[in-house]
Amino acid sequence: MIDIELKILDPRLGVSIPLPEPATPGSAGMDLRAALDEPVTLAPGQSLLVPTGLSIHIGDPGWCALIVPRSGLGHKQGLVMGNLVGVIDADYQGPLMISCWNRGQAPVGIAPGDRVAQLLLVPVGRARLRVVDQFQPSQRGEGGFGSTGVV
């Protein structure tokens, strides 16, 4: 496993908000908690920028972080991300915010400390763009959008 240091600036560290950590040794993401002063309820369709209480600096431009929904919350309660996926740039040094969106039909409550999303560290590739006359032929070619069959 690749090891990277993530700097976290948090005055409430270990006091009111536990450090994010993988739920199990095999978890890809670290659950992020809502650093709210009081519970909130999101009406169907409502979105809210929820603070995590954390400020992070990845530093290494070879990495970024993604904030993505927790599958149980997203599937069962309809609580997902208003921006669908949050991209945290390596040079960002500010507060980590979660755009929570209730895409469901019923109100969803968020209490202080609730794990509302998860953070993934992802390696970043940089493309060197080169204009060419044609591509080397491949088996797929232009095939897409179900060209290999739908089931």
Ligand SMILES: O=c1ccn([C@H]2C[C@H](O)[C@@H](COP(=O)(O)OP(=O)(O)OP(=O)(O)O)O2)c(=O)[nH]1
């Ligand atoms: O869910 C998110 C998404 C982004 N960010 C922070 C970290 C990220 O590095 C910064 C900028 O995000 P992004 O580049 O996606 O935002 P933008 O709307 O393109 O704004 P900017 O012009 O500041 O880049 O905001 C969050 O805290 N949570």
